[in-house]
Amino acid sequence: MSTYLFLYKGYTTPTPEIGAAWSAWFADHGHRMVDSGNPMSQGAEVTRDAVETIAPGLESFTGYSILTAESMDEAVEIAKTNPMITSVVVYELAKM
Template sequence: MKKFMFLYKGYVTPTPEIGDAWMSWFASMGDRMIDSGNPMSGGAEVTPQGVQPIETGLESLSGYSILNAESADEAIALAKTNPMITSVIVYELARM
């Protein structure tokens, strides 16, 4: 199995329906879910030029999870089932 990080993009204030959809999705992942992660709120981007605040909204990263999958294709298929706000960014985690 390979490990993949799902970065969730986009935020809207959750309704009970959105919360229920997410909890159902997490449960459907079963033992593939290594770390269900945490939601993210406002942050900052630090560059050599300075620090810029990141506001929570449709373009911000809003959470992450780490899952097991046999391949990138399988990870992408799992991401497609997510009750996303705008998108899920999928990265394979390199072994060190």
């Protein structure tokens, strides 16, 4: 079993329907959760030359979760069922 980071991309004002969809998704996959994560609000991208403020929007990362799956293919299939706003970016976490 491997561990995967799900980065949720996109923001829209929450509605009861969106909240219900996320609650149902977490209930379906709770047994896989290592860390159910948290939503993200304002952020900053820091480079050697600048700091750029990142506000929640359709192109920003707005949350994360860490889940287990048998393979990247399985993790991607799980991500496809997510009630995403824009997309879910999936990374396998290396074993250290």
